[in-house]
Amino acid sequence: MAKTHVTMKVNGAEVEGLVEPRTLLVHFIRENLGMTGTHIGCETTHCGACTVDIDGMSVKSCTMFAVQAQGSDIITVEGMANADGTLSALQEGFRMMHGLQCGFCTPGMIMRAHRLLKENASPSEEEIRMGISGNICRCTGYQNIVKAIQYAAAKINGVEFREAAE
Amino acid sequence: MIPGSFSYHRPASVADAVKLLSDLGEDARPLAGGHSLVPMMKLRLASPAHLIDLHGIAGLKGIRRDGNKLVIGAMTTQHDLLASEEVAKSVPILHEAALLIADPQVRYRGTIGGNVANGDPGNDMPALMMTLGASYRLEGSGGTRDVAAADFYQGAYFTALEPGEILTSVAVPVPAAGHGYAYEKLKRKVGDYATAAAAVVLTMSGGKVATCAIGLTNVHETPLLATDAAKAVIGTSLDAATLAKAAAAAEAIMAPAADARGPVEYRKHVGGIMVTRALQRAAANAK
Ligand SMILES: Cc1cc2nc3c(=O)[nH]c(=O)nc-3n(C[C@H](O)[C@H](O)[C@H](O)COP(=O)(O)OP(=O)(O)OC[C@H]3O[C@@H](n4cnc5c(N)ncnc54)[C@H](O)[C@@H]3O)c2cc1C
Ligand code: FES
Ligand code: FES
Numbered sequence: 001m002a003k004t005h006v007t008m009k010v011n012g013a014e015v016e017g018l019v020e021p022r023t024l025l026v027h028f029i030r031e032n033l034g035m036t037g038t039h040i041g042c043e044t045t046h047c048g049a050c051t052v053d054i055d056g057m058s059v060k061s062c063t064m065f066a067v068q069a070q071g072s073d074i075i076t077v078e079g080m081a082n083a084d085g086t087l088s089a090l091q092e093g094f095r096m097m098h099g100l101q102c103g104f105c106t107p108g109m110i111m112r113a114h115r116l117l118k119e120n121a122s123p124s125e126e127e128i129r130m131g132i133s134g135n136i137c138r139c140t141g142y143q144n145i146v147k148a149i150q151y152a153a154a155k156i157n158g159v160e161f162r163e164a165a166e
Numbered sequence: 167m168i169p170g171s172f173s174y175h176r177p178a179s180v181a182d183a184v185k186l187l188s189d190l191g192e193d194a195r196p197l198a199g200g201h202s203l204v205p206m207m208k209l210r211l212a213s214p215a216h217l218i219d220l221h222g223i224a225g226l227k228g229i230r231r232d233g234n235k236l237v238i239g240a241m242t243t244q245h246d247l248l249a250s251e252e253v254a255k256s257v258p259i260l261h262e263a264a265l266l267i268a269d270p271q272v273r274y275r276g277t278i279g280g281n282v283a284n285g286d287p288g289n290d291m292p293a294l295m296m297t298l299g300a301s302y303r304l305e306g307s308g309g310t311r312d313v314a315a316a317d318f319y320q321g322a323y324f325t326a327l328e329p330g331e332i333l334t335s336v337a338v339p340v341p342a343a344g345h346g347y348a349y350e351k352l353k354r355k356v357g358d359y360a361t362a363a364a365a366v367v368l369t370m371s372g373g374k375v376a377t378c379a380i381g382l383t384n385v386h387e388t389p390l391l392a393t394d395a396a397k398a399v400i401g402t403s404l405d406a407a408t409l410a411k412a413a414a415a416a417e418a419i420m421a422p423a424a425d426a427r428g429p430v431e432y433r434k435h436v437g438g439i440m441v442t443r444a445l446q447r448a449a450a451n452a453k
Contacts, residue, residue: 004174021174021217022207043167045205046357048271057245057274063204064275067174068219112271133356134269 006070010035011079019066025059026050028066029076037077037107041136048135051108052076058115060134077107080114089155090114090148099148101139108135113149122153169207172215176222180305180334183218188307188330190216196332197221198241198280201272202289226279226334229253236338240279244268247278256340259347259367263294266349269357282315283333285323288359292319293389294349297365297381300338306331319388342377345369346452350444351383352436354427360384361427362437364392364416366444368399370452375399380412380444384427385420385437392416395441404449412445413438 003018010033017032029038029052041049043062050062053075080088090110093099100106109132116123116131123131128149129142137145147163154161177183187194193215197203206212220226226241229250236257238247247253247264254261267273267281267290281291282302295302295315302313307330315336318326327333341347351363363383369376378399380392395415402408422433 020171022169022171024168024208027168043208045201045272048269051271058271059274060271062208063201065174065200065204068200068221116270130356131270134271 004067006066008069008071009073011075017066021065021067023066024062025052025064025066025069026061028069029061029074032066035076035078039104039107041104041108046136047105047108048112048132049105049108051111051135053111053115056115056118058112058134075111075114077110080110089152090117092155093148093151094145097144097147097151099140099145105135105137105139109137109145113152117149117153117156121157123149125150167208169204170210170213172213172217174217174219176219178222180223180225180332183220183223183332184305184307184330186216186218187332190218192329194218196283198277198283199243199272199275200280201268201276202280202284202286220279220332231256231340232337234340236340238278238336238338240283240333240335241277242279244273244276244278244281245270248273257298257338259294259298259341259349259365260338262347263290263349263351263365266290266351266353266363272357278336279333282318282336283325283327285319285321285325287322287387287389288384289389290349290351290360290363290383293363293381293383293391294365295336295338296389296391297367297379298338298341299379300336302333303335303337304328304331305334310334312337316391322387341367342369344453346448346450348444348447348451350440350447352440359427362420362422362433362440364437364440364444366441366448368445368448368452370449373403374401375404375449378445380416380441382416382420382437382441385422385433387421387423390419392419392441394418399445404445409442409445413441416441 007016039049041047045063052061151161195214197217197219226239228239244264300315352361360383365381368378378396380396382390395412398412417434417438420434
């Protein structure tokens with residue numbers, strides 16, 4: 001099958017590559033671009049490990065073709081640190097609140113939480129749980145992931161993070 | 167899980183898309199949000215030789231009010247529906263049901279056109295569209311035609327779409343002011359397809375049901391209109407005996423497949439419960 005030339009912006013940098021139309025975006029990101037932060041968990045569009053941010057939307061990159069991303073603006077977990085290399089509020093939240101165990105789901109969780117907080121800077125616990133309902137974690141049971149996102153929201157809003165009494 | 171090879175086309179107009187579809191014939195498929203089609207392609211349950219991506223066609227997106235109808239472009243996503251004030255105000259059941267579809271990532275990509283054109287009995291929008299009396303605009307090389315949602319579904323994955331046709335928009339009659347509505351969906355977990363679901367749109371007058379439509383999701387190979395169940399509640403105040411009669415009438419037309427969501431009897435039973443709950447909630451929120 002003839003290959004197609006694609007260009008897109010990933011984490012602020014213009015990238016290009018030759019892909020077959022059937023190349024999934026997640027494979028382009030991992031194999032052509034060598035950015036392996038974006039994970040493949042299920043490949044059936046259920047787990048969310050492959051979530052990236054495309055033109056202001058959270059997208060499961062295992063369910064979109066690279067040719068469809070032609071010209072788009074993508075953020076992956078590699079693009080989440082602050083400009084000076086320090087951890088962003090979300091990354092810090094996952095670290096401080098023990099929001100990960102094996103870390104497999106973490107890139108997808110962070111990318112989904114990134115868009116969630118852009119759309120709703122102060123989500124309730126319920127809104128966070130619904131917001132990450134397309135992301136599956138097999139380790140932590142979500143409690144600490146929710147806390148990590150609450151920590152990040154507090155930090156972004158410049159308020160003190162208080163853990164809810166259990 | 168890598169899909170089979172195909173050629174990718176990105177037409178800029180409906181006319182170009184229709185031309186490609188009719189020139190390329192049976193082996194070509196429209197690609198909308200891809201969230202039903204791409205998983206099927208990865209499992210090699212579908213292997214179209216050509217994909218006609220509809221994302222480049224600006225005219226297929228958007229929601230507009232046209233008299234007493236809401237006209238929704240086929241490429242409008244579930245996320246767009248949830249963000250629309252017009253939808254929340256004039257057809258709130260559409261907002262309620264869109265929120266019960268899949269998860270946020272799927273809703274950013276999945277379109278109303280893909281959801282209703284797909285023909286999967288598990289999709290939530292088709293029964294809702296039948297309940298609302300919606301119609302679909304189909305465009306092919308022979309011209310444009312409107313088909314009522316109630317006449318569109320012929321079998322699992324089998325619809326009134328002719329080869330070479332695409333669905334361009336969905337027209338939803340805005341229900342009467344003060345109508346009551348509810349979409350009750352039983353699912354195994356957030357983001358799942360329905361074990362069984364029921365849509366109810368009704369109006370009340372003097373404490374009694376004046377008009378009523380009931381639709382059923384995933385309890386048959388096509389979405390269903392539960393006409394007898396709806397008739398049974400008209401003129402009543404939805405007392406316990408009437409609700410039981412309506413649930414039984416709805417269950418009588420259900421023929422779900424036994425699958426991971428449960429055996430036939432269970433799915434019919436909970437289907438009846440969804441009808442009861444939707445009727446009660448719709449009556450309670452009618453003004
Ligand atoms: C994890 C997961 C959970 C899901 N849960 C639900 C759920 O709970 N409820 C639910 O309703 N859906 C659910 N879905 C399906 C999702 O909503 C799909 O997005 C939707 O069914 C199809 O819309 P699409 O735009 O993605 O269409 P596509 O996948 O692009 O297309 C589906 C089919 O319709 C055809 N088609 C698409 N657009 C047109 C058009 N304009 N004209 C003619 N033919 C067209 C395509 O050729 C294809 O055959 C789920 C999907 C996933 C991955
Ligand atoms: S790998 Fe994409 S959703 Fe699981
Ligand atoms: S931390 Fe292991 S899957 Fe989430």
